[in-house]
Amino acid sequence: MSNRQTKTDVILIGAGIMSATLGSLLKELVPDWEITVFEKLANAGEESSNEWNNAGTGHAALCELNYTVEKPDGSIDISKAINVNEQFQVSRQFWSYLVDSNLIRNPQDFIMPLPHMSLVQGEQNVSFLKRRYEAMSNNPLFQGMEFSDNPEKLMEWIPLIMQERTSNEPIAATKIDSGTDVNFGALTRMMFDHLKSKNVEIKYKHSVNNMKRTRDGSWELKVQNLDSGTVERHTAKFVFIGGGGGSLHLLQKSGIPEGKHIGGFPVSGLFMVCNNPDIVAQHHAKVYGKAPVGAPPMSVPHLDTRFIDNKKSLLFGPFAGFSPKFLKTGSVFDLITSVKPNNLVTMLASGAKNVPLTKYLIQQVMLSKEKRMEELREFVPNAKSEDWDLLVAGQRVQVIKDTPAGKGTLQFGTEVISAADGSIAALLGASPGASTAVSVMLEVMNRCFPQYMKEWEPKIKEMIPSYGVSLLKKPELIREIHASTARTLGLGEKELQLAR
Numbered sequence: 001m002s003n004r005q006t007k008t009d010v011i012l013i014g015a016g017i018m019s020a021t022l023g024s025l026l027k028e029l030v031p032d033w034e035i036t037v038f039e040k041l042a043n044a045g046e047e048s049s050n051e052w053n054n055a056g057t058g059h060a061a062l063c064e065l066n067y068t069v070e071k072p073d074g075s076i077d078i079s080k081a082i083n084v085n086e087q088f089q090v091s092r093q094f095w096s097y098l099v100d101s102n103l104i105r106n107p108q109d110f111i112m113p114l115p116h117m118s119l120v121q122g123e124q125n126v127s128f129l130k131r132r133y134e135a136m137s138n139n140p141l142f143q144g145m146e147f148s149d150n151p152e153k154l155m156e157w158i159p160l161i162m163q164e165r166t167s168n169e170p171i172a173a174t175k176i177d178s179g180t181d182v183n184f185g186a187l188t189r190m191m192f193d194h195l196k197s198k199n200v201e202i203k204y205k206h207s208v209n210n211m212k213r214t215r216d217g218s219w220e221l222k223v224q225n226l227d228s229g230t231v232e233r234h235t236a237k238f239v240f241i242g243g244g245g246g247s248l249h250l251l252q253k254s255g256i257p258e259g260k261h262i263g264g265f266p267v268s269g270l271f272m273v274c275n276n277p278d279i280v281a282q283h284h285a286k287v288y289g290k291a292p293v294g295a296p297p298m299s300v301p302h303l304d305t306r307f308i309d310n311k312k313s314l315l316f317g318p319f320a321g322f323s324p325k326f327l328k329t330g331s332v333f334d335l336i337t338s339v340k341p342n343n344l345v346t347m348l349a350s351g352a353k354n355v356p357l358t359k360y361l362i363q364q365v366m367l368s369k370e371k372r373m374e375e376l377r378e379f380v381p382n383a384k385s386e387d388w389d390l391l392v393a394g395q396r397v398q399v400i401k402d403t404p405a406g407k408g409t410l411q412f413g414t415e416v417i418s419a420a421d422g423s424i425a426a427l428l429g430a431s432p433g434a435s436t437a438v439s440v441m442l443e444v445m446n447r448c449f450p451q452y453m454k455e456w457e458p459k460i461k462e463m464i465p466s467y468g469v470s471l472l473k474k475p476e477l478i479r480e481i482h483a484s485t486a487r488t489l490g491l492g493e494k495e496l497q498l499a500r
């Protein structure tokens, strides 16, 4: 046991994209605040934010069919898609600010332009896609979206998917060129390098094991140095729990009433990856399909071009599965130790409701590689087993809570939980995830630092010109933001043309 003790303004737990984003925002707004980061692994961006642990989709609702819902009258509700898109525009603006200000460099190392497409088969699905396209394509946020049900056009767009396709079923796709592939791992590491240069103390191999409130309302953290085994105590006025899947346990240790009656349900992910350059060269898009009936929204199959370390590869998946771990590097006891007297009823209610989902996930885990190849062949009819390898992705911990819809309802979004006095906040949930990190961290700031928001507003607007504005009501601003961020982030001539 060491008696090392420190006091600081802010402690960020976890070195993923969320802590990186909050730290970078705060460093611009209040450079004098002292920030310390504790990360139990040896580097930043090693868990869900790592490039190989997520799909790298810049989620802007350009291709994900689960963000648009068909209403009983057959019309398509695109409000969720608008919301996700606006949040992504906020991220683009902040990343552009970081690049423009030379705080991070070489945007091509973390973001690449890539068409986003939705692909469906069958008469009903084609009709849905067409109505969805009609609802979206006139909206300035989705400008440039194209629709086609012509196999020749589709062959031009997605040759790898269309060639050797024998089915006579109707098939259709939408395509929009302003999509992106984002290397969230690289971006996280760049932001932590920047924070280090601004004297943020980043302590790797330090695991936060417990925390308690002190008499003056600060938080004292018990942190274990994993190299030496010693235990240190660190105090801060504000703590952000950005532990990804590890956040729920830490929130429970804080004991704040807002963290009670909440549980977590872990969903594991697997991708198939292809590095054969002949095959990789035949595909250039993120192509999202429809989730099979009974499958959770995060298992929508998609075939993606990825750009990682200047190399192109193809990723197919994710295949969702069940594992009791909350982090990829977590413990098999994570799920069971997250059940506490205050969330027992919530967890039991959820368990009873989600038997079919659990069954589905367990079946998915058991799939052989050949069975997974069969699913891939729905996308790439001539896919050969020797060209594709299995890749274990990150864990997602879905939030379980009591809602008006009932006790123990499984949530598929992201949730910010904060103490009433704003001294601590945690981020739970995983979707739309890293793409919306900037909006979500602004929400954390709004909840925890309301007394400073007015004073910070001019600087926030300098970093994020659309801050506090509904983009949809300002088509001119959308065009301006598309153009300026495309220029700074190197997102291609086509997008610049659309913005003009």
Ligand SMILES: Cc1cc2nc3c(=O)[nH]c(=O)nc-3n(C[C@H](O)[C@H](O)[C@H](O)COP(=O)(O)OP(=O)(O)OC[C@H]3O[C@@H](n4cnc5c(N)ncnc54)[C@H](O)[C@@H]3O)c2cc1C
Residues within 6 Å of the ligand: 013, 014, 015, 016, 017, 018, 019, 038, 039, 040, 041, 044, 045, 046, 047, 048, 049, 050, 053, 054, 055, 056, 057, 058, 059, 184, 206, 207, 208, 209, 242, 243, 244, 245, 246, 247, 250, 268, 269, 270, 318, 327, 393, 394, 395, 396, 427, 429, 430, 431, 432, 433, 434, 435, 436
């Ligand atoms: C299969 C899959 C596909 C996804 N695809 C996409 C996508 O295409 N687009 C998208 O935008 N998002 C996607 N996501 C979601 C996205 O990856 C996450 O939302 C995001 O990375 C979460 O970032 P984070 O900083 O909260 O967590 P993480 O990146 O997991 O970081 C948390 C960190 O906290 C550390 N930590 C945990 N507990 C402790 C502790 N007690 N002490 C010290 N350190 C601790 C961990 O080691 C880890 O480094 C996907 C996720 C998965 C799993």
